[in-house]
Amino acid sequence: MQIPSNIFREYDIRGIADTELTDEVIEGLGRAVGTVLRREKKQKISLGHDFRPSHKRLVQALLKGISSTGIDVIQLGLIPTPLLYFSVSYLNLDAGICITGSHNPPEYNGVKIHFKDRPFFGTEIQGLYQLMKAGDFEKGNGKLETAEIIKPYREYVRKIFNFKKKIKVVVDSGHGMGGIVAPDLFRDLGHEVIELYSNLDSTFPDHHPDPSEPKNLRDLQEKVLETKAQLGIAFDGDADRIGVVDEKGNIIAGDQLLLIYARAILKKKPGAVIIGDVKCSKLIYDDITKHGGKALMWKTGHSLIKAKMKETHAELAGEMSGHMFFQDRWFGFDDAIYAGCRMLEIVDDTSDSVSSFLSDLPKTFSTPEIRVDCPDDQKFDLVKRAVLEFKKKYNVIDIDGARVEFPDGWGLVRASNTQPVLVMRFEATTEKRLEEIRKIVEDQILQLSK
Ligand SMILES: [Zn+2]
Missing domain, CATH: 3.30.310.50 (Alpha-D-phosphohexomutase, C-terminal domain)
Structure with a gap:
C-alpha cells in the first residue's frame, strides 16, 4: 500500500480526498487507530463526519478498518467536531473520531482523533503511520450502532444557561457545520437569531469559513450594522473556532475574546488558571493577573493547549486563532458553539454594549x-x-x-x-x-x- 507520509500532521490526518485519502489508506488508518485502542484495553468509540462530498466513502473505509480490530463504534452521522468531543464525554466513550476538512478547501478532507483521557497528536499520530507501514494490526469483530447526539447536546446546553433577556445576534456559519446546530440552539435559549450562510455547501460560495481572517467577517460586520444586532458570531468550517463582532461591527480579536471570558470566570472563580497561546497580547496576561487570575502562556496548537489545561487544571484557555476551551461548566475541549453561548451569557449579564467590554484596557x-x-x-x-x-x-x-x-x-x-x-x-x-x-x-x- 502507498501511504503518503505528508497526511500525518501535527494535530490530525489531512490530505486531498481523491488522491491521498484513498479507501486503502483510510481503512489502514482505521486499523491503526483500532489497534492503539485495543492495546490500551479500550473498547468503544464514536464516529462523526462533516458534509464534504468524500465523507461517505471515508466513513465506510474507516469503519471497515476499525471494526476489523474488534473496537465497537457508535455512528453519529453529520456533526460539527465539538459534538464529537461532547459525545465522548456524554456517552462515556474511550475516544471519538471525526472526519472533517475543517476550514480547508473543498477538495481536502481529514480525520481528527480525540481520546477521552488525553489529546491525540504529534508522536501518537506518527505512531499510526508506523503501525500502518508495518501492517501491525489487532484482529477482532467490532460492533456497530448508531446514536443521535445533536438533540442531547442541545438539551444539555440548554440546562446550563438561564437567560433573562432576548439578545439580537447574527450568526455566520460560513456554510459550515455550525449552521446545523448553533442558530437553533441560540433560539432555544431565547434569542433572536439572524442567520448568514447556515446551509451546508462544501464549495463555500460566499466566503471561506475561517473567522481568523478579517476578510471572512465582512458580511457578518455588515449584517450586524444593518440589523442593529448586539453582536455577531462566526464559526470556522467544523465549528471548533469562533469569531465575534461587536455592535459597531468591529472584530474582537481572539486574545481579547479570551480576556472577556476570563474576566467573567474570575468573578466567580478567583485565582483560576487561564491559558493563552504565545500569540496573545501582553495586555491579556497582565489583565488576567490584575483580575486575580493565574495567567499562563503556552504553545500554539489546540492539542498542546488541551494537554496543558489538564496538567494545570485550568478553567479556561484560548488561542488567537479562535479556539476557546472551557473547563468551567464544560468539558475542556474547544467548542465554538458553546463559546457562542458563553458570549451571549456575558451580554445577558450586563447593560453595557459589547464594544465597551474592554474599553478600560490600555491602548497598544x-x-x-x-x-x-x-x-x-x-x-x-x-x-x-x-x-x-x-x-x-x-x-x-x-x-x-x-x-x-x-x-x-x-x-x-x-x-x-x-x-x-x-x-x-x-x-x-x-x-x-x-x-x-x-x-x-x-x-x-x-x-x-x-
Ligand atoms: Zn476547525
Whole structure:
C-alpha cells in the first residue's frame, strides 16, 4: 500500500480526498487507530463526519478498518467536531473520531482523533503511520450502532444557561457545520437569531469559513450594522473556532475574546488558571493577573493547549486563532458553539454594549498574525537559531519559538506546526516602537535565513 507520509500532521490526518485519502489508506488508518485502542484495553468509540462530498466513502473505509480490530463504534452521522468531543464525554466513550476538512478547501478532507483521557497528536499520530507501514494490526469483530447526539447536546446546553433577556445576534456559519446546530440552539435559549450562510455547501460560495481572517467577517460586520444586532458570531468550517463582532461591527480579536471570558470566570472563580497561546497580547496576561487570575502562556496548537489545561487544571484557555476551551461548566475541549453561548451569557449579564467590554484596557499597537513562507525542512531550525541569537541581547520567552521582550513591546517568531510558514506578531506601546521592534526581529530572521 502507498501511504503518503505528508497526511500525518501535527494535530490530525489531512490530505486531498481523491488522491491521498484513498479507501486503502483510510481503512489502514482505521486499523491503526483500532489497534492503539485495543492495546490500551479500550473498547468503544464514536464516529462523526462533516458534509464534504468524500465523507461517505471515508466513513465506510474507516469503519471497515476499525471494526476489523474488534473496537465497537457508535455512528453519529453529520456533526460539527465539538459534538464529537461532547459525545465522548456524554456517552462515556474511550475516544471519538471525526472526519472533517475543517476550514480547508473543498477538495481536502481529514480525520481528527480525540481520546477521552488525553489529546491525540504529534508522536501518537506518527505512531499510526508506523503501525500502518508495518501492517501491525489487532484482529477482532467490532460492533456497530448508531446514536443521535445533536438533540442531547442541545438539551444539555440548554440546562446550563438561564437567560433573562432576548439578545439580537447574527450568526455566520460560513456554510459550515455550525449552521446545523448553533442558530437553533441560540433560539432555544431565547434569542433572536439572524442567520448568514447556515446551509451546508462544501464549495463555500460566499466566503471561506475561517473567522481568523478579517476578510471572512465582512458580511457578518455588515449584517450586524444593518440589523442593529448586539453582536455577531462566526464559526470556522467544523465549528471548533469562533469569531465575534461587536455592535459597531468591529472584530474582537481572539486574545481579547479570551480576556472577556476570563474576566467573567474570575468573578466567580478567583485565582483560576487561564491559558493563552504565545500569540496573545501582553495586555491579556497582565489583565488576567490584575483580575486575580493565574495567567499562563503556552504553545500554539489546540492539542498542546488541551494537554496543558489538564496538567494545570485550568478553567479556561484560548488561542488567537479562535479556539476557546472551557473547563468551567464544560468539558475542556474547544467548542465554538458553546463559546457562542458563553458570549451571549456575558451580554445577558450586563447593560453595557459589547464594544465597551474592554474599553478600560490600555491602548497598544499590534499587528495581526503575519505569515511568511518558509520550507518545512528549514522552519524549525531557523527558529531555533533565532532563539539563540535573540537571547544574546534580549529577554526571550522560548516556549514556542522566540517571543522577544522589550520594555515597551514584544515580537514573536515561531514555526507553524501545520503549514510551511513562520508566524510572526508584534505589539508595542507606540506605533513608532511597533515598527522598530518589527524591524529588529525581521532583520534578524532575514540575516539567519541567508
Ligand atoms: Zn476547525
